[in-house]
Amino acid sequence: xxxxxxxxxxxxxxxxxxxxxxxxxxxxxxxxxxxxxxxxxxxxxxxxxxxxxxxxxxxxxxxxxxxxxxxxxxxxxxxxxxxxxxxxxxxxxxxxxxxxxxxxxxxxxxxxxxxxxxxxxxxxxxxxxxxxxxxxxxxxxxxxxxxxxxxxxxxxxxxxxxxxxxxxxxxxxxxxxxxxxxxxxxxxxxxxxxxxxxxxxxxxxxxxxxxxxxxxxxxxxxxxxxxxxxxxxxxxxxxxxxxxxxxx
Amino acid sequence: xxxxxxxxxxxxxxxxxxxxxxxxxxxxxxxxxxxxxxxxxxxxxxxxxxxxxxxxxxxxxxxxxxxxxxxxxxxxxxxxxxxxxxxxxxxxxxxxxxxxxxxxxxxxxxxxxxxxxxxxxxxxxxxxxxxxxxxxxxxxxxxxxxxxxxxxxxxxxxxxxxxxxxxxxxxxxxxxxxxxxxxxxxxxxxxxxxxxxxxxx
Numbered sequence: 001x002x003x004x005x006x007x008x009x010x011x012x013x014x015x016x017x018x019x020x021x022x023x024x025x026x027x028x029x030x031x032x033x034x035x036x037x038x039x040x041x042x043x044x045x046x047x048x049x050x051x052x053x054x055x056x057x058x059x060x061x062x063x064x065x066x067x068x069x070x071x072x073x074x075x076x077x078x079x080x081x082x083x084x085x086x087x088x089x090x091x092x093x094x095x096x097x098x099x100x101x102x103x104x105x106x107x108x109x110x111x112x113x114x115x116x117x118x119x120x121x122x123x124x125x126x127x128x129x130x131x132x133x134x135x136x137x138x139x140x141x142x143x144x145x146x147x148x149x150x151x152x153x154x155x156x157x158x159x160x161x162x163x164x165x166x167x168x169x170x171x172x173x174x175x176x177x178x179x180x181x182x183x184x185x186x187x188x189x190x191x192x193x194x195x196x197x198x199x200x201x202x203x204x205x206x207x208x209x210x211x212x213x214x215x216x217x218x219x220x221x222x223x224x225x226x227x228x229x230x231x232x233x234x235x236x237x238x239x240x241x242x243x244x245x246x247x248x
Numbered sequence: 249x250x251x252x253x254x255x256x257x258x259x260x261x262x263x264x265x266x267x268x269x270x271x272x273x274x275x276x277x278x279x280x281x282x283x284x285x286x287x288x289x290x291x292x293x294x295x296x297x298x299x300x301x302x303x304x305x306x307x308x309x310x311x312x313x314x315x316x317x318x319x320x321x322x323x324x325x326x327x328x329x330x331x332x333x334x335x336x337x338x339x340x341x342x343x344x345x346x347x348x349x350x351x352x353x354x355x356x357x358x359x360x361x362x363x364x365x366x367x368x369x370x371x372x373x374x375x376x377x378x379x380x381x382x383x384x385x386x387x388x389x390x391x392x393x394x395x396x397x398x399x400x401x402x403x404x405x406x407x408x409x410x411x412x413x414x415x416x417x418x419x420x421x422x423x424x425x426x427x428x429x430x431x432x433x434x435x436x437x438x439x440x441x442x443x444x445x446x447x448x449x
Contacts, residue, residue: 001409002362003369003387043434045369046389071265076389076432093294096261098391098432118341120258121295123365123391163365163393194363217363247369247387 003247004211004239005045005218006232007196008225010035010069012051012081014062019226020052021174023130023141029226032065036072044232045247047073048101048166048196048220050128051081055104056143063091070096078126078166089116093124101166103128106157107146113160122163126196129153131183132170138183141170150183154190162193166220169199174223176202184214196220204230204238211244250274250445251286253313255303257293257329266431266438272445278307288323288448289316291330292431297338297354297394300329301346310347317423318349323448325441326425331418332396334425340394350420351399359411365393372416372428376405379424379443384435388416388428395427 010017010032017035018026032049039047049069051061061081070077079092080101089100106113106127117125130141131150138150154165167187169180179200187195198220201207210219224230236246250267252260254276267274267290274290275282283289291313293300304310317324326334337353338344346354357364371386388408395414398404405424406417417426424444430437 001371002366005368040434070262074266074269074432074434074438076391076429093258094261096259096265098259098262098294098429118296119299121340122393123367124258124294163391164367192359192361192363194365194367217368247385 001245002217003045003245005196006235006246007046007048007218007220008039008044008232009048009050009198009220009222011222012049013053014051014057014059018052019174019222023170023173033068033072036069039232040072040074042232044075046076046078048078048080050079050101054082060088061092063095066092066097067095080126080128086116086119089120089124093120099124099126099164101126101128103130104142104144107140107142107144107148107153110156110160113157113162117161122161125162126164126166127157127162128166128168129187130168130170138186150187151190154187158191158193165191165193165195167195167197172200175200176223176227178202178206179210181210181213184210184216188215194218202228204234207235207238208242211239212242249286250288250290251283252276252290252292253283253309254278255293255300255307255309257295257300257303259294260292262431263290263292263327266441267445270438270442270445272441278309280308280312283312283316286322288325288445289313291324291326291333293327293329293333295329297329297332297340297346298342298344300333301338301344304333314347314349321422324423325444326423327431328392328427328429331425331427332394334418334423335396335398338394349423350403350418352397352403354394354396356394357411362411365391366410366414367391370408370410372406372408373413374406376419378405378419379440379447380406381443383439386436388426388430388433388436390416390428392427
């Protein structure tokens with residue numbers, strides 16, 4: 001039976017790991033290579049590493065540092081931040097990334113995503129959906145003043161045959177007060193592409209609720225691992241107790 | 249020396265990293281002489297079937313690998329796309345001839361209520377335990393939208409439950425291959441690689 005995936009998310013600012021609240025107030029939380037090493041030793045299911053400032057600062061992700069992070073990992077790793085070309089993707093795969101996570105370029109250029117999928121295969125291309133709630137429904141957060149609903153964006157990416165969605169609730173990011181299960185269900189009913197639900201995990205009940213109230217197969221978290229004593233294994237034990245399949 | 253075939257289809261670095269950890273000597277190469285002189289051949293790969301065959305063809309590797317693996321019976325390990333390519337026929341994104349070392353074809357998942365790609369950790373059921381002895385766990389990392397359907401049941405080394413019994417591994421004579429990624433499956437994956445290269449040392 002396929003197990004649900006518990007995925008630590010490392011967000012990076014070009015120098016060190018940071019953790020935001022509602023995508024603001026980045027707080028330094030450590031060294032990415034060290035963190036990758038710890039998570040590998042803990043046998044986590046997968047790791048996501050994103051340079052959250054690369055696009056805004058118009059720079060490429062630091063390949064040397066990414067290579068050092070991946071060297072510590074004997075599990076799958078997805079890398080994101082500032083990806084704009086086929087060469088960018090190729091550079092990341094060559095140093096051992098299994099998937100890339102793309103956002104801004106996907107908002108700007110659907111044809112590029114189609115091209116990337118044709119070249120590298122669906123399984124390699126993950127798309128970040130950074131969603132926030134408005135009176136007119138969920139919209140995609142971006143710094144380019146693109147007004148796009150989550151529904152429209154998800155539909156476009158389904159048409160591009162992408163392999164995965166990293167679904168982030170900006171309203172819940174770093175707040176540690178529970179997941180937006182309404183958002184997760186909203187996207188899950190639109191597609192059978194795997195979704196990683198991100199944003200809001202703060203205690204065991206939150207994970208229990210996420211997997212009880214939605215059919216999502218993966219969760220991504222950062223704050224709970226940075227700021228509490230909980231580990232990915234604690235989450236798995238909690239889920240096992242309500243008969244959700246996990247890898248222990 | 250293990251020849252890890254470099255044909256422009258993704259993640260060769262991770263495979264070599266795993267072999268390094270096991271102190272298995274390897275070289276990432278597409279050089280014909282290096283491949284001829286290697287002790288065993290490892291074909292990794294992610295991406296589409298037809299692109300994979302095209303890239304092998306461009307490098308003159310189809311005839312060479314067939315000669316080394318089928319005629320000379322050199323130990324062969326295929327991973328993910330490297331397993332799919334050894335079948336006779338693929339369908340990604342269109343129908344395409346494969347290496348044809350194992351009878352059967354590669355088809356897309358048609359699942360009503362399950363996610364595609366099949367992505368994540370899933371436990372396998374072992375049919376042929378040559379390389380699956382003393383596993384620490386049965387969970388391996390899968391990520392694929394197409395799956396292999398061998399014509400002969402005896403070529404199936406392991407299956408995985410995902411809507412039905414999906415073929416997770418094949419073995420035929422000197423040929424062994426996995427749909428999952430041993431190099432990404434932590435201790436369980438390393439255990440298989442170790443067994444394979446111990447047996448074929």
